[in-house]
Amino acid sequence: MTDKFDKEPADAKPSAAVSKEGGAIPPEAIKAIPVRHYGRWVSGVVVLALVALLVNAFATAEKIQWNAVGDYVFDSTVLAGAGRTLLISVLAMVMGVVLGVVLAVMRLSKNPVTSWVAWVYIWFFRGTPVYVQLLLWFNLALIFPVLNLGPIYKDEMVDVMTPFMAALLGLGLNEAAYMAEICRAGLMAVDEGQTEASHALGMSHAKTLRRIVIPQAMRVIVPPTGNEFINMLKTSSLVYAVTYNELLRATSTIGSTSYAVMEMLFVACIWYLVMTSVFSVFQYYLERHYARGSTRNLPATPWQKIKANMLGLGRERGAGA
């Protein structure tokens, strides 16, 4: 990384310089009485009261066995389910991003055949529900009992189209259509002058795209892609329908046998929240990486902010004493 941050504190006291130059009376620091924001206090109390009521309602509900939630959060079946949710989401997303970039480039290509193919792909996969697509993949054996790729590969379709494969293809191919549109927007957001400058240096179309345009498009592509991934983590619960044993299926199975239906749904919620939260942190750093060059100084990471604040406090005290 090429982080650069100012070694000097941003709040270098300007008052000293002013007083020296002005010569006369040093300007007095303003000590005004701040505006009172009564509305903030009132709304704060109201919100706290409502939260307390809600928490109380759940905590005292006799039908919820809270200990069941605690017992099953780290249950091995649940953990395995969460792991599969993560696995299928990551793989489907990787598939979506790679295919999405290819489709976006095809769509923007001057070649009418490739741009038309990309258009039709996006039209179909964006135009039909992902749930239906999952079922289509899962039931493919009904119309093609044997997968025959000529001399390369031949096998029974039911052996190929496992729940995992159906889930991966269903989620991944659907995601690609959305990613294609996100990538297209990113590619178009890069100034045309960049392509011209690159061409003027003798760089080929492919090199221009890979070295100049895509890295700059990433800044526009990454935030909505993070959004898509968080969406994917949750949409992956639909693969319940193709009997892939992910988080929701794992918790529901336990729930229906142990009569702790709601409790197990809470467990699922906890794990979905954990995964989306952890990813949000990761996304922050990814966006920061692709912000290189677009801002003069990269935004500080939370850790750097804490460090800077601590140092700032120390210095101020030192100066005061």
Added chain:
Amino acid sequence: MTAMVKAEGVHKSFGAVQVLQGIDLEVQTGEVFCLIGPSGSGKSTFLRCINHLEKINAGRLYVDGELVGYRQKGDKLYELKDSEVAQQRRDIGMVFQRFNLFPHMTALENVMEAPVQVKGTSKAQARDRARELLDRVGLADKAGNYPSQLSGGQQQRVAIARALAMDPKLMLFDEPTSALDPELVGDVLDVMRDLAESGMTMVVVTHEMGFAREVGDSLVFMDGGVVVESGDPREVLTNPQHERTQAFLSKVL
């Protein structure tokens, strides 16, 4: 002396708008050739035709004796493949009005990019050469800065270094100082003056009459897509023969 650039009846139109209506001119090897004229006169478009960023509609355009963008066999013209066009552009450096530095790369990486990616120069070698070039344009200490951390004048000098890194035989300047604060113009012109003294063939679209007079070897005044007047810059600028040139110069000088 041989002609580095030779234009014969070059025409260019954007849809129904005729931008170039028959340009004939020759740029000699080693000379600084200035193109002046009001905006919309087609001077920038002509410059962009020289490295085939724009396709010409009629006429012939040669760089170093080679037809730009086409191959002639008998009396038939064949369009060059993209890779062949790229090959032609390697030898022609271009500097843009809006710099067009790659914002996600440092100044050094900007200068290194084309030699490494296009010529296959080793990174170490490209880095040494890039440092040398940045030093030449007076920015050795800015090598690690991103373009957004540089002033306009510094960015334009990096852009010149970037173009020079490909060791071009011809440099095209498209109003290189028009987007700069007045006080930053001088630094860029100094670099261009040095470059001219080193014997580089340069075609410069400019509004800097002082530069044209001082550094230019030839000057062309364009208006309405045609060459109105051409000759020695000092001659044309001090004693314009054509009415249109007189009117233009009276406004800018």
